[in-house]
Amino acid sequence: MRAFYIIVVSLLLSPISRGEASGSVFFIDGQNNQHLRQQSSSDVHEALVMSPGEISAAVSVLLGFSPAATLKADGSSKLNRILRPNPFERPRTVFMLEVIGTDDALVEAYSSQSLLGNALRSNVVSDSYKADIEFPDEREAAVVSLDEPSSGMTDKDISDLASLIGGSYFADNKEPLTGVLSFSLSNGDTVQFHLAKEGERRFVMNLLVLSQNVRQAVSLHEDLVAGIERPAEFMVGRLSGISDLREESGEGKAKQGMEVLLAALSKLFNLLQTSHQGQIVGLIVFDERANQESEKMLNVVYSSRPSPRWLAEEGGALNSTLVAKVLLVRLTLAWLTGIILLIATLIGIYFMVNMPLTRDTLLYSNVKLE
Structure with a gap:
């Protein structure tokens, strides 16, 4: 019975622990x-x-x-x-x-x-x-x-960072990226970060x-x-x-x-x-x-x-012969449609150019002339 109560209490407290x-x-x-x-x-x-x-x-x-x-x-x-x-x-x-x-x-x-x-x-x-x-x-x-x-960080980059945040940087002439970054705190104290120390160096690099x-x-x-x-x-x-x-x-x-x-x-x-x-x-x-x-x-x-091209690539089961037939049918329909439209356009231009401008012409069929 005691074990049962422990299990019930743990279940009740588990949402609280997960919600911390x-x-x-x-x-x-x-x-x-x-x-x-x-x-x-x-x-x-x-x-x-x-x-x-x-x-x-x-x-x-x-x-x-x-x-x-x-x-x-x-x-x-x-x-x-x-x-x-x-x-x-x-x-x-x-x-x-x-x-x-x-x-x-x-x-x-x-x-x-x-x-x-x-x-x-x-x-x-x-x-x-x-x-x-x-x-x-x-x-x-x-x-x-x-x-x-980014690659190629220099002491000048850290100096620019110090200027941005209102601090100063004193580089070490013997070894690059091992200087000291100083910053004035709100209470008047000055904090220094020594780049020679691993933790402080990672903070400055961050x-x-x-x-x-x-x-x-x-x-x-x-x-x-x-x-x-x-x-x-x-x-x-x-x-x-x-x-x-x-x-x-x-x-x-x-x-x-x-x-x-x-x-x-x-x-x-x-x-x-x-x-x-x-x-x-x-x-x-x-x-x-x-x-x-x-x-x-x-x-x-x-x-x-996904674009149609991605769908085609993912399908992978399309037959090359079937693809060629589909392309041939589409190309044939495109050419036939273009030829028919061209012939119809030429015929229309021919009849319009040779049509006499009289009262009975098609151009004035819906116009009442006095």
Whole structure:
């Protein structure tokens, strides 16, 4: 009997364990706050809880696509609390960044003093922490990776990053990429990141890669605007630098790194807002897990309709002789139709040219002349 009670209690508690929050997401509106709803006082006290599937649906709607058919009524109501109802005012550009290894205490310390201050916040609850986001076609959605490293990084690149975030970089003349990045914190202290240390080096490189990819996204946007068809733009990335700082240098360094990261995100998001003229919404996801090997929350898939050429290739069972016969019949019909139309045109021109212009002619048959 005791074992029976233990089993019943475990079953009752299992949904709670599966529903434990594993992070938070912040929705950041573009200029003039035209894409997200204003946060009311009731929303502040009542925490919104979303699953990765519901976050995926929100991103799809912001990009101008329909959400997944599996979205439930409860998920639709959550989207209604976040997004404005007008379907003709979607930004069609979303900036989404996942920061792993960040707990609530670390986020709360700087959420009110950064670009997260006016953002809509929601807790992320899931057991898998992964969902698919489906786009109709590659031509209708341009996906830009924010964590794709580029080759040939130099000390000058890090110096440019320091200038962007309001810091300074002192390079080591003996060995490249082993200098010190300094940044002044809000409390007046100065934090230094030594690139000779592995964890601090990975954190700085995360910021550098993010900065470079954002600039590439700006260049891509300029090319897309100049084109005839403008696809939606989805910028997505995942950073592990805060987790690296915590593992190597402790909680104090992680807090300082968080302030530097939010300062960099503020500068980069302002750059995107300027290039996109405010037609953009940002999503910053803070994941409490520190598993660097796991994949991004949203997996991009395409549901493009196959063309007739793809169908023919996939069939593979078509007889070459049958294909030749079909082509011959089509070609014959095309030539016969063309010859008949040509003969009819020539006959009509002949009779019209030689037709006398009298009262009884066909040209004046419906005209009453006095």
